[in-house]
Amino acid sequence: MQIKPRKPTMKGPAEWFTGEVWMDGIAQGEEPSRLNVSAVHFTPGARTAWHCHSLGQTLYVTEGEGLVQSRGEPMVTIRPGDVVHTPAHEWHWHGATHDHFMTHLSITEGDMEWGPHVGDSEYRGEGD
Ligand code: MN
Numbered sequence: 247m248q249i250k251p252r253k254p255t256m257k258g259p260a261e262w263f264t265g266e267v268w269m270d271g272i273a274q275g276e277e278p279s280r281l282n283v284s285a286v287h288f289t290p291g292a293r294t295a296w297h298c299h300s301l302g303q304t305l306y307v308t309e310g311e312g313l314v315q316s317r318g319e320p321m322v323t324i325r326p327g328d329v330v331h332t333p334a335h336e337w338h339w340h341g342a343t344h345d346h347f348m349t350h351l352s353i354t355e356g357d358m359e360w361g362p363h364v365g366d367s368e369y370r371g372e373g374d
Contacts, residue, residue, distance in 0.1 A: 258286070264363050265292025265341075272351070280355040288312065288348045293341025295363045298334075301356030305330040305340060312348030313369075314340045321371055324348075339364050 258267030266289040275281030307328045314330055315321045317337040332338050342348035
């Protein structure tokens with residue numbers, strides 16, 4: 247058993263996010279596991295770009311109020327305790343609402359593929 251040294255909080259790169267996002271790594275599987283668990287902290291209005299996960303993703307909301315959207319579907323509001331599962335290869339984004347912080351745990355295996363940023367009008371639900 248090991249109490250792991252705490253890793254520094256990392257800023258989410260601008261290629262992947264709009265607005266300020268901070269990430270804390272929690273767990274990384276050892277081979278052959280590809281598990282990755284991170285806490286992702288979105289400031290109000292911050293969100294991921296469109297992306298998908300090769301083996302899907304589970305989100306567990308721990309704080310605040312957020313939004314998720316899958317391609318071709320309406321935006322959905324998420325709150326603490328909500329569990330959101332996105333299947334493999336389904337394009338989607340997630341983030342905070344415009345007036346709240348949001349933190350979720352992200353549980354993934356596999357790789358991510360990144361697409362365009364979520365523009366302001368798209369984020370407001372006005373289409374693009
Ligand atoms: Mn995702």
